[in-house]
Amino acid sequence: MLEAAERGAEVLREGGSALDAVVAAVTSLEDNPMFNAGYGSTLNADGKVEMDASLMVFPCESPRLGIGAVAAVRRARNPIMLARVVMELTPHVLMVGAGAEKIASKAGLKLCRPEQLISPRAKQRWESRTPSARSHGTVGAVAVDKRGAIAAATSTGGIAGKLPGRVGDSAIAGAGSYADARGAASATGHGEAIIKTMLCLEAVRPLDRTTPARAARAAITRLGKIDGAEGGVIVVDRSGRIGYACNAESMEVALFDPVDGIRALRLNARSEAIE
Secondary structure (H helix, E strand, C coil), X not given: CHHHHHHHHHHHHCCCCHHHHHHHHHHHHHCCCCCCCCCCCCCCCCCCCCEEEEEEEECCCCCCCCEEEEEEECCECCHHHHHHHHHHHCCCCEEEHHHHHHHHHHCCCCECCHHHHCCHHHHHHHHXXXXXXXXXXXXXXXXXXXXXXXXXXXXXXXXXXXXXXXXXXXXXXXXXXXXXXXXXXEEEECHHHHHHHCHHHHHHHHHHCCCHHHHHHHHHHHHHXXXXXXXXXXXXXXXXXXXXXXXXXXXXXXXXXXXXXXXXXXXCCCCCCCC
């Protein structure tokens, strides 16, 4: 987590964009087999990797809408980079499977064989049908840069043992990721419930009248009312204030700001958010 935060912080310190920062942070986590994203993603019912990712940025520097997402991709080492290709090089918002992977070569993004994304740990868990609750899950990042641009990015391998073709919240703008003039949010947790509540949109919507901490708590409270669904969300507003909340057993968060630098926290359902 600290390494990923440092990657994003380095971009911001050097005057880079919020979009570059969240992509750098999420790419670092996708490359780490400890997390359920990129290399190390959990396996579906057929023992295959199928990954989802999305990102949003406001304002968008191109004439295209500042959203890009991919779903059920199997050959992208870094699905978040492929989501960026969708945003920047196509007229579309969401592309899936082989269609999404086909545009990677046009952007100079290298693909790999699907089996190269299966980590020994993920394979062992699938073979033994060990629940993945103890493993780290979906990864995400939010950022504001010195020009005031705001971005969010989220990436996941999805639920362990899911049906092939299942797509969760991480590919859905407003659910797994969201950014607009008020702020940005990235979510983790029960994907179907997050989609039903549009968790990230709900966490960003009130930022013009409340703090990120309160907005995060309210969004998670609403999520928990759907069959006790568990999840977590990280939020940043346009002023750079940070908030987060979860109702799960644990969630890890790494933070960077110019005053306090980089630090990491382990949260639980009783953790207090930053005001």
